[in-house]
Amino acid sequence: MACPNEGCTSRVPRGALAEHRQHCQQGFQQRCPLGCGATLDPVKRTRHNCYRELHNAWSARQERSRTLLLCLLRRVRWLHRATSVVRRELAQLSNFLEEDTALLEGTSQEEAKVAPEGNAGAEVVGEPRANIPCK
Structure with a gap:
C-alpha cells in the first residue's frame, strides 16, 4: 500500500502500514484535514479542532469587546456628570x-442722581483739578 501521509512516496505492506505511519517523516507535518491551513504533527493533529479553536477565539474577542464597551460607557457617564457640573x-x-x-449699574445711577447736575467735574476757583491716573 502507498503511505497515506502527504508527500510520502513509500509503499509498504498492509500489515506494516500502522508502524510505518508512526515513523514516517512525512507524517510529522501535515496540513489540517478540516481546511484551516495549519501544519500539524501527528500528536497535534489528533487534538486539533479548528472549529472549536475559532469558536473559543471568537468568544474571547466578544468578551474583550464587552469589557471595552462597558469601560467606554463608564467613561461617557463620568463625562456626562462632569459636563453637568460644569454647566x-x-x-x-x-x-x-x-x-x-x-x-x-444701580450704584452708578444712584451716584448720578445724588451729584448736582451743573457741578459734575467742575473745578473749584483757584484750585487746579487733581490729575489722578486710573488704576
Missing part, C-alpha cells in the same frame, strides 16, 4: 455676574 457652575457664575452688574 451648573457656569449658570451660577452667570447669575452672579448678572447680579453684580445690576448692583454696579
Whole structure:
C-alpha cells in the first residue's frame, strides 16, 4: 500500500502500514484535514479542532469587546456628570455676574442722581483739578 501521509512516496505492506505511519517523516507535518491551513504533527493533529479553536477565539474577542464597551460607557457617564457640573457652575457664575452688574449699574445711577447736575467735574476757583491716573 502507498503511505497515506502527504508527500510520502513509500509503499509498504498492509500489515506494516500502522508502524510505518508512526515513523514516517512525512507524517510529522501535515496540513489540517478540516481546511484551516495549519501544519500539524501527528500528536497535534489528533487534538486539533479548528472549529472549536475559532469558536473559543471568537468568544474571547466578544468578551474583550464587552469589557471595552462597558469601560467606554463608564467613561461617557463620568463625562456626562462632569459636563453637568460644569454647566451648573457656569449658570451660577452667570447669575452672579448678572447680579453684580445690576448692583454696579444701580450704584452708578444712584451716584448720578445724588451729584448736582451743573457741578459734575467742575473745578473749584483757584484750585487746579487733581490729575489722578486710573488704576
